[in-house]
Amino acid sequence: MNTIQYSLNLKTIILSVMGIVTSLSLVIGMKYYQSQARVVLATPIILDNPTPTKILELETSLSQISSDGTKKLIMKTTSNEGGVNKYALSVSDGSGANEQIVFEKTLDIKKNITIPFNTWSPDNKYFFIQEHEGEKNIVLAFKASGEPFNTEEKYLNVTDLFEKYDNKNNLNEATGWASQNLIIFNTTTQDNIKGPSYWFEVPSKAIIPLSIQF
Amino acid sequence: MRNKPKLKKGNFWFILIPLLASLVVFVIGNRLIKLHTSCANSLTCKTDLTLKIDNNAIGIFEGHKVIPPKIYLAHDNIKPSILGANAPSGKKHIYINLATQTLYAYQGNKQIMKTVISSGKWGRTPVGNFNIWTKVRSTRMAGGSGDDAYDLPNVPHVMYFYNDFGVHGAYWHNNFGHEMSHGCINMRLIDAEDLYSWAEAPKANQKGTLVSICDEFTAPNLCIQKGPIN
Numbered sequence: 218m219n220t221i222q223y224s225l226n227l228k229t230i231i232l233s234v235m236g237i238v239t240s241l242s243l244v245i246g247m248k249y250y251q252s253q254a255r256v257v258l259a260t261p262i263i264l265d266n267p268t269p270t271k272i273l274e275l276e277t278s279l280s281q282i283s284s285d286g287t288k289k290l291i292m293k294t295t296s297n298e299g300g301v302n303k304y305a306l307s308v309s310d311g312s313g314a315n316e317q318i319v320f321e322k323t324l325d326i327k328k329n330i331t332i333p334f335n336t337w338s339p340d341n342k343y344f345f346i347q348e349h350e351g352e353k354n355i356v357l358a359f360k361a362s363g364e365p366f367n368t369e370e371k372y373l374n375v376t377d378l379f380e381k382y383d384n385k386n387n388l389n390e391a392t393g394w395a396s397q398n399l400i401i402f403n404t405t406t407q408d409n410i411k412g413p414s415y416w417f418e419v420p421s422k423a424i425i426p427l428s429i430q431f
Numbered sequence: 432m433r434n435k436p437k438l439k440k441g442n443f444w445f446i447l448i449p450l451l452a453s454l455v456v457f458v459i460g461n462r463l464i465k466l467h468t469s470c471a472n473s474l475t476c477k478t479d480l481t482l483k484i485d486n487n488a489i490g491i492f493e494g495h496k497v498i499p500p501k502i503y504l505a506h507d508n509i510k511p512s513i514l515g516a517n518a519p520s521g522k523k524h525i526y527i528n529l530a531t532q533t534l535y536a537y538q539g540n541k542q543i544m545k546t547v548i549s550s551g552k553w554g555r556t557p558v559g560n561f562n563i564w565t566k567v568r569s570t571r572m573a574g575g576s577g578d579d580a581y582d583l584p585n586v587p588h589v590m591y592f593y594n595d596f597g598v599h600g601a602y603w604h605n606n607f608g609h610e611m612s613h614g615c616i617n618m619r620l621i622d623a624e625d626l627y628s629w630a631e632a633p634k635a636n637q638k639g640t641l642v643s644i645c646d647e648f649t650a651p652n653l654c655i656q657k658g659p660i661n
Contacts, residue, residue: 229445236453244460284605285500286621334547335605340498393606396495401606429552431609 283337286311288361290344292332304330306346308361319363320372324348335393337361343419345375345391345400356391356402358419366420375400375417382424386412392431401431471554471596471614473574474582480595483570488584492603499585500602500620502569514543514629523631523640525598527616528648529556532608534598534616535650536626542651544626549601549617552610553579556644559659561592563639566632574613581613587620588627592642593660598630599623 280291289311295303303323309316324330328350336344341361348355356375365371376388379402386404389412395401398419404412416425470476484504490497514536521539528535529550536544550556553575567589573582583603591597598616600623611617618626630640645654 229448232445232449233452236449237456240453240457241460244457282621284602284619284621335607337605339602339605392609393604395604395606395611396493397497397603399493399495401609431606 279332281332281334281336282311283341284339285341288337288341289313290332290336291316292330292346294330296326300326302326302329306359308344308363317363319359319361322348327351333391333393338394338397338419340397343398347391354388354390356388356400356417358400358417360420373419373422375402378417378422379404379415379424391417399425401427403431469594471551471574471594471612472572473576473613475571475573476595480565480567480591481570482567483584484568485571485584488571490581490583490585490603492581492583494578497583497603499583500587502585502587504568507568514625523629525626525630525640525642526648526652526654527556527598527642527644529558529645530647532610533648534618534622534626535648536629537651538629540651543629544622546618546622547608548598548622549604549607549609549611550644551612551614554612554614556612556614556616557593557596557660558644558646558656559593559661560656561642561644561661563590563592563630563632563642565639566590566627566630568627572615588623590627590630590632590640590642592639598626598642 279293280289282289287310289309291307291309291313293305293307295305297303301323302325304321305318306320307316307318322330328348330346330348332346336346338344338361343358344361345356345358348357354376358373358375359371360366366373375391379388383404386406389403389405391400391402393401395416399416400419401414402417403414406412411430414427414429414431416427417423418425484502485499486501488499490499521537521541524537526535526537527533527548527550532547532550534544534546534548535542569585569587570589571582571584572586572595575581581603585602587600587602589597589599596614596616598618600620601612601617602620604611604617605619607617607619631637633639643654644656646657647655
């Protein structure tokens with residue numbers, strides 16, 4: 218009888234353990250099962266003399282509209298035989314009306330200016346451009362109104378300010394705005410490895426290191 | 432030595448106990464083990480999925496105050512919908528390429544929109560094939576904690592495709608082309624407005640516009656999904 222009792226108790230335990238292991242396996246298997254990489258293919262599409270339609274696409278660097286469509290930054294480049302390019306930046310309404318020149322600069326043809334896709338601050342009060350000189354990017358921030366930041370600064374040279382803040386890393390590019398007055402920019406180390414990302418606060422000129430990279 | 436009492440016939444309890452134990456473990460394990468977060472906005476995930484407009488509210492994002500856009504529904508009827516106006520009828524499909532942070536919208540075989548977006552950085556955007564389950568002109572999205580806390584009223588032109596993950600306009604940042612969200616797909620305001628007027632919510636027996644979130648995408652229809660959730 219004791220042997221039978223012991224056998225029955227042992228069976229109970231074994232069955233219980235098996236049941237628990239099975240349940241756990243089911244749960245874990247359901248949760249952690251990963252489908253194989255799935256490639257979704259619809260019916261092959263054959264384009265046959267496509268009719269041009271209105272397509273919304275990324276705008277070129279010649280002009281860039283704000284996120285809400287109410288402002289536009291326009292860059293006109295004038296080239297001459299002297300080996301220089303003259304850049305004129307102007308701000309207008311989204312429709313192109315009320316255009317007002319805010320900045321002009323003449324550069325050697327080895328340099329150029331571009332308007333990033335995310336040039337406008339979310340509240341349309343500021344914008345930034347990038348001046349390219351070889352591998353060096355110079356980020357310049359402006360007030361959309363064209364007003365200077367102070368009696369000495371028509372614009373803020375983010376790159377220069379960062380070089381004074383940190384002489385080990387190089388400002389690589391500004392990607393956009395984290396908020397209404399924070400420009401996000403990335404850096405590279407002297408070994409040309411991706412460095413930390415920062416915020417540049419307009420108009421206080423504060424430089425804030427970030428714990429994440431963009 | 433006294434013998435222990437005999438067990439009941441059928442050893443009923445000796446079968447039931449293991450079964451009950453297995454069931455308990457299964458139920459508890461199913462609830463506790465969660466691989467994928469089903470919410471984008473932790474505070475408003477289940478409560479704020481309907482129309483909400485608050486033109487007097489101030490938002491918070493990354494520790495900074497943000498002024499949301501004013502929303503007046505009456506003004507929406509004045510603006511004509513132009514996206515896809517000249518495209519032939521066809522199935523609508525939105526693709527999002529997470530690798531390049533680009534959104535493509537197709538109607539039939541016509542690409543009618545291509546623009547950069549911002550997908551999840553502080554919360555991963557779910558990969559898979561979904562249908563827009565509702566569209567909301569404006570709502571509030573809140574979540575995070577500490578320095579990451581955010582509260583954003585009047586988020587415009589929201590197209591929910593999976594729980595509270597949606598495609599919508601973003602007025603608090605302008606860093607499109609880079610991951611910036613807690614799982615949703617952020618768009619420029621003008622892009623979200625156009626897409627919202629074109630995309631379809633479910634109606635009658637028809638599902639809403641298909642939304643494919645792809646790890647990689649090659650136009651016009653090659654969508655690579657590694658580990659999709661559906």
